[in-house]
Amino acid sequence: MASNIKIRAKVxxxxxxxxxxxxxxxxxxxxxxxxxxxxIPAHFIQEVTCKWxxxxxxxxxxxxxxxxxxxxxxxxxxxxxxxPIEITWVDNxxxxxTGSAEIS
Amino acid sequence: xxxxxxxILLKGxxxxxxxxxxxxxxxxxxxxxxxxxxxxAFKAEDQATALxxxxxxxxxxxxxxxTIKAPDIAENGAVVPVTVESDVEGAKSISIIASxxxxxxxxxxxxxxxxxxxxxxxxxxxxxxxxxxxxxxxDGLLSAAKPVKVTIGGCGG
Numbered sequence: 001m002a003s004n005i006k007i008r009a010k011v012x013x014x015x016x017x018x019x020x021x022x023x024x025x026x027x028x029x030x031x032x033x034x035x036x037x038x039x040i041p042a043h044f045i046q047e048v049t050c051k052w053x054x055x056x057x058x059x060x061x062x063x064x065x066x067x068x069x070x071x072x073x074x075x076x077x078x079x080x081x082x083x084p085i086e087i088t089w090v091d092n093x094x095x096x097x098t099g100s101a102e103i104s
Numbered sequence: 105x106x107x108x109x110x111x112i113l114l115k116g117x118x119x120x121x122x123x124x125x126x127x128x129x130x131x132x133x134x135x136x137x138x139x140x141x142x143x144x145a146f147k148a149e150d151q152a153t154a155l156x157x158x159x160x161x162x163x164x165x166x167x168x169x170x171t172i173k174a175p176d177i178a179e180n181g182a183v184v185p186v187t188v189e190s191d192v193e194g195a196k197s198i199s200i201i202a203s204x205x206x207x208x209x210x211x212x213x214x215x216x217x218x219x220x221x222x223x224x225x226x227x228x229x230x231x232x233x234x235x236x237x238x239x240x241x242x243d244g245l246l247s248a249a250k251p252v253k254v255t256i257g258g259c260g261g
Contacts (some may be wrong), residue, residue: 011244047141051157052218055216056239057218058223060212060223061146062210063146064228065205065227065228066210071224071225071226072223072224073222073225074223076219076220078218079240088123
């Protein structure tokens with residue numbers, strides 16, 4: 001299944017750098033509809049789990065203060081070309097998505 | 105004729121299977137995961153309260169071991185690139201705060217065993233203010249701040 005999470009992971013001198021781009025509207029819940037004046041309900045990613053093989057490297061906890069279509073980059077020690085990287089997000093409505101890539 | 109019925113039966117059972125998977129993935133798992141989301145910290149309206157709720161203390165110490173990269177002037181407050189890096193040993197987490205926002209705590213990154221104290225993302229800023237990075241270590245909280253001038257706010261419209 002095609003995933004909406006784009007992931008690039010590269011290893012250099014024993015350190016893996018992961019860059020990822022998620023597709024999400026990241027609504028804070030504080031904005032109002034310009035025409036009706038109604039508050040636009042909050043809808044944002046709350047938790048992002050980043051895994052290398054089966055090990056959790058980083059867990060990100062987010063508010064609606066992270067920009068729309070979030071970008072996330074992180075680094076970790078270790079990793080070899082071909083190792084799997086998996087990123088999963090869960091938003092405040094309970095929706096979730098997982099993307100994966102191999103280290104190059 | 106028999107063949108056609110078998111097809112229908114197959115399709116029916118496949119469909120039910122897919123729904124089962126969707127329910128377990130979409131409803132059951134997030135509930136368990138979301139228990140950890142620190143709602144009070146993210147809803148706090150000042151930095152000290154947010155840090156106390158999140159990390160148990162608001163005693164931050166400015167340190168040159170923490171570096172923030174962010175633009176001096178952000179033309180669009182809805183997308184402000186921020187990179188936080190540290191060379192401190194044993195960093196446990198990195199938190200990013202936009203001190204001018206209604207709810208200043210933007211994000212917190214829990215670092216696993218192998219993770220390096222480095223994180224880069226894009227945040228929303230309501231107005232010109234400091235971006236504060238707080239790195240949690242065994243010895244306390246280290247922080248750095250970087251003023252960012254925002255010409256168009258990222259919250260509200």
